[in-house]
Amino acid sequence: MSRLRRMSPRPRRSYDQYCSAARALDAVGDRWTLLIVRELLAGPRRYTDLHADLPGVSTDVLASRLRDMERDGLATRRRLPPPGAATVYELTARGRGLLPVLEALGAWGADDLTERRPTDAVRAHWFALPLLRALRRAGVEEGLVEVRLAEGHFHLYAGGAAGEGPVYGDGPAPGEPDARLALDADTCAALGRGEPGLVEAVRDGRVVVGGEGPAAKALREAAG
Structure with a gap:
């Protein structure tokens, strides 16, 4: 941490193009930047945790x-x-504004998230943004949702994109969630591709829904 305080920022690199996409890439085009944003969407994080x-x-x-x-x-x-x-x-409000960018990138890259390679690291909360998309497609627009995978637990704030708080968090939900989802990482990846939809995955047993909150009831009712 002391090194962070001592070292001065490096000179800004720029594409020097009068184009909004180029200006955006001036700020977030470096390797790791958007993945740091992904981690900070969970709220304040220590350097060691990042x-x-x-x-x-x-x-x-x-x-x-x-x-x-x-x-x-x-x-x-x-x-x-x-x-x-x-x-x-x-994140600042400007940094938080990158959430739709990360969601779009995740949707674009979802087809490549098939078989896990031996060198692939994984963290449970990396599935948070794809599952937020799946919840929206299933009609769940708000509520606290706890997700349980073999790789770990995390929780989501459906509708969190519109607020100022965290979008997701690592570990069990703080307090009683509106729904609990139990599934595996392969199903998470498939939901990110929309294959199947969340309601269909609940119907065929690939996702088990627990809890008695509005989100849980809505998913069970939609699955029939």
């Missing part, structure tokens, strides 16, 4: 990308009060 959930990134590159994101107004850094007393990074 590094743990971005396997393959070096400490120097992560520190550099975070400085760039602060400079470009995508993220901010703050110190938590005691007893936490840790430095955390979080």
Whole structure:
């Protein structure tokens, strides 16, 4: 963390093109930047947590990308009060505005998420954004949804794209969720492709729905 404070930001690199896509890529086109945004959509994160959930990134590159994101107004850094007393990074409104970009990229790349390669790392919460899309397609527009995979648990805030809080979180839901979904990673990947839809996956038993909240009842009723 001290290195983050000592090192000055690197000079901004630019395509030098008067084009909105080029301007956007000036800010987020570097390797790892959008994946850092993906992690920060879960809310404030410590540097060590980011590094743990971005396997393959070096400490120097992560520190550099975070400085760039602060400079470009995508993220901010703050110190938590005691007893936490840790430095955390979080998205600004501008950084949070990248959620639709990440969702579109995920949808575009979903067809490539087929058989897992031996070198592939996986974290349960990496399925959060595809499942948010699947919930919307199933008509679940709001509510707290807990998801249980063999790889771990995470929770989603359906409708979180419209608010200011986290879009998802690692681990079990804080409090009683509106629905609990139990499924496997292959089904998560298939839902990201829309094959099948969430309601169909509930109907054929690939997704087990628990809970008595509105989201759980809506999914069970839609599945018949």
